[in-house]
Amino acid sequence: MAEKGKIVLLVDDVQLFLRLEETFFKRAGCRVLTAQSGREAIKLVQEKMPDLVLLDYYMPDMRGDKVIQALKADAKTKQIPIIIVSTSAKNEDIKACYEAGCADYITKPIQPDTVLARVASLLDISHRIHRRLPVNFRIEGEAPPLTFTGFSRNLSQGGISIEAEQIIENGTRLRLWIPILPKNSMIELCGEVVRSELDKMHAKYLYGVKFIDVSREAQDALIEYLKKHLPEEQIIL
Numbered sequence: 001m002a003e004k005g006k007i008v009l010l011v012d013d014v015q016l017f018l019r020l021e022e023t024f025f026k027r028a029g030c031r032v033l034t035a036q037s038g039r040e041a042i043k044l045v046q047e048k049m050p051d052l053v054l055l056d057y058y059m060p061d062m063r064g065d066k067v068i069q070a071l072k073a074d075a076k077t078k079q080i081p082i083i084i085v086s087t088s089a090k091n092e093d094i095k096a097c098y099e100a101g102c103a104d105y106i107t108k109p110i111q112p113d114t115v116l117a118r119v120a121s122l123l124d125i126s127h128r129i130h131r132r133l134p135v136n137f138r139i140e141g142e143a144p145p146l147t148f149t150g151f152s153r154n155l156s157q158g159g160i161s162i163e164a165e166q167i168i169e170n171g172t173r174l175r176l177w178i179p180i181l182p183k184n185s186m187i188e189l190c191g192e193v194v195r196s197e198l199d200k201m202h203a204k205y206l207y208g209v210k211f212i213d214v215s216r217e218a219q220d221a222l223i224e225y226l227k228k229h230l231p232e233e234q235i236i237l
Contacts, residue, residue: 006123007050009033011041011067012085013059025119038062042070045077051123054115055102057086057093065093068100081122085110117157117219132156133229140177140186143168150207152178157222159191159211163204168193174209180225187221189214 008030015036025032033048035041038061045053053071057064064084071077081103086093089107097105104118132154139162141148150164160178168174172193177186195208214222 007031007033007048007052008119009035009041009044009048009050009053011035011038011053011059012056013037014056025116038064038067041067045071045080046074049077050080052119053080053082054119055082055084057084057088057097063096064102065096065100068097068102072101083115083118083122085115117223120158121214121219132161133226137179137184139179142175143172153206155180155222155226157211157219157226159194160189160209162207162209163199163202164207165204167205168196168207170194170196173212176209180221187218189218 008025010025010032011034013036033044033050035044036059038059041053041055044050055064055067059067064086068082068084071080071082078101082101083104083106084097084102085106085108087108088094094105103122106115106118133156135152135155137152139150139152139160141150141162141164146166146168148164148166148168150162153161153163155161155178160176162176170193174191174193176189176191178189179186181187189211190213191209191211193207194210197206198204199206211218
């Protein structure tokens, strides 16, 4: 489940998209608010102070970039991240939204794995919202000055469970090289140890690693790998 108290405001004048998006986020454990116009969105943001706004670009009363400008001009709400969701892939629309201050721009039709991966990064939602894929491959790791070799137990969009012989403290930042690219080529990911325990039977340490500062390239590679090995509807709980 998502971190308790995380609130997402969904803004769209089309009920179908609202219901679709609401389902995604409730499944992820978020508290969901909805609005159907730009002015209603501004009012709700000022009253409820959500952790994130998912905003349609084309609405009857005002465009998404104008809503962003209004919220960024208010000292109380300017730090709230806003993701634009739009049918428009026009460069001028995308540019207008980024110049206004949006955190990301996603085109419809939305894909739940893509949306939740980006939201998880912005809100620091636990990787446990993602379905885990059992995997067993050799990985290389580095937590300066320590270097180590380990084996994976399971993998998700948000993190990985690994076993290793070395002792690594919770909170340690890691660099991992994981063979999920074609022909088992390695991709580099950064993570933080959020859970650890000793497997006494096998004399190994088990670590839960949460991915942090994931690049778009690495995020896309993770999603592609999981799609190949899990049914799409099982990628996200």
